[in-house]
Amino acid sequence: xxxxxxxxxxxxxxxxxxxxxxxxxxxxxxxxxxxxxxxxxxxxxxxxxxxxxxxxxxxxxxxxxxxxxxxxxxxxxxxxxxxxxxxxxxxxxxxxxxxxxxxxxxxxxxxxxxxxxxxxxxxxxxxxxxxxxxxxxxxxxxxxxxxxxxxxxxxxxxxxxxxxxxxxxxxxxxxxxxxxxxxxxxxxxxxxxxxxxxxxxxxxxxxxxxxxxxxxxxxxxxxxxxxxxxxxxxxxxxxxxxxxxxxxx
Numbered sequence: 001x002x003x004x005x006x007x008x009x010x011x012x013x014x015x016x017x018x019x020x021x022x023x024x025x026x027x028x029x030x031x032x033x034x035x036x037x038x039x040x041x042x043x044x045x046x047x048x049x050x051x052x053x054x055x056x057x058x059x060x061x062x063x064x065x066x067x068x069x070x071x072x073x074x075x076x077x078x079x080x081x082x083x084x085x086x087x088x089x090x091x092x093x094x095x096x097x098x099x100x101x102x103x104x105x106x107x108x109x110x111x112x113x114x115x116x117x118x119x120x121x122x123x124x125x126x127x128x129x130x131x132x133x134x135x136x137x138x139x140x141x142x143x144x145x146x147x148x149x150x151x152x153x154x155x156x157x158x159x160x161x162x163x164x165x166x167x168x169x170x171x172x173x174x175x176x177x178x179x180x181x182x183x184x185x186x187x188x189x190x191x192x193x194x195x196x197x198x199x200x201x202x203x204x205x206x207x208x209x210x211x212x213x214x215x216x217x218x219x220x221x222x223x224x225x226x227x228x229x230x231x232x233x234x235x236x237x238x239x240x241x242x243x244x245x246x247x248x249x
Contacts, residue, residue: 020069026076026103030067030095036163038069038132041192044224045070045130048241049079052217053128053188058082061124061182063117063131063175066163068096070130075108080128082108088115089162115171117178124182129189133175134166135197169200173207180212183246189213192221195238202242209247217243 019029020039060080062071064087071083085096093113100109112120166172179189193201198218201208205215219241 026072026099026105028067028069028072028099029102030099031091034067034089034092034095035069036064036066036132036134038066040226041132042069042073043226044221045132045190045192045241046073046077046079047224048219048221049074049128049130049190052219052243053079053190056080057128057188059084059126059184060128060130061086061126063129064133064171065096065111066092066132068092068099070132071096072099074128074130075105076103082110084110084112084124084126086112086114086117086120088113117175117182120182122181125184126182127184127187129179129183129187130191132192134162134164134171135194169204172201173204176208176211176213178211180246185246187246189244191242191244193240193242194236195240198240198242212247213244214247215242216245219243 018032018035018039019027056078057074057080059082060071060074061084062068062074065071065085066087066089068083068085071085074080075083085093087093087096090113093111096109096111097106100106100111110124114120183189202215202218208215221239221241222237225236
């Protein structure tokens, strides 16, 4: 996998701190550069989970967690009783644990500092998996050229590449190859993907099926978007939450 090293300046030196209160009355504070869109995505994610998932889950997992807003929202709203986070960026993992501490819920939170599902202990089993993973499947150079047109340079550009780039879909494929062993019976996996990535994943389904994972639902997010989020709507029209389950043998 082509993972992006982060400029050390981002190791908690980002002065732009944001405080939000999620639907479960948990107050989450984090360095602003950790947010890959989860703050606004948590609204439609919650609605889709309530509509197509179960009313409650015992153990949940947020993959590519960042500051963990999707997982904390699920935990705080009572959708799951325990949440596990993973991210390869140490600041992300430390932020999740610090927020758990500040909210007095450390006993309900586990976090792993790793880029790979394969490195998470086999004893970890989940009933719910959620994620807003990196979406750009083009080459890193193509992604860099595309994002540089936004005016981003230096470490700001590198940070966005970390959040957005999954060259050749390698991060996704490692996930699909290894997630099945961590799923309890009848577990639900919900991944948000913009339209172009959702289509590429769907085209790859025959290979994904070999890993014991099958697609059981595709849910357009358009009806859940807030018209006030005009920028997000522009880039995410026809985006989908893809719903996977273990293949029934």
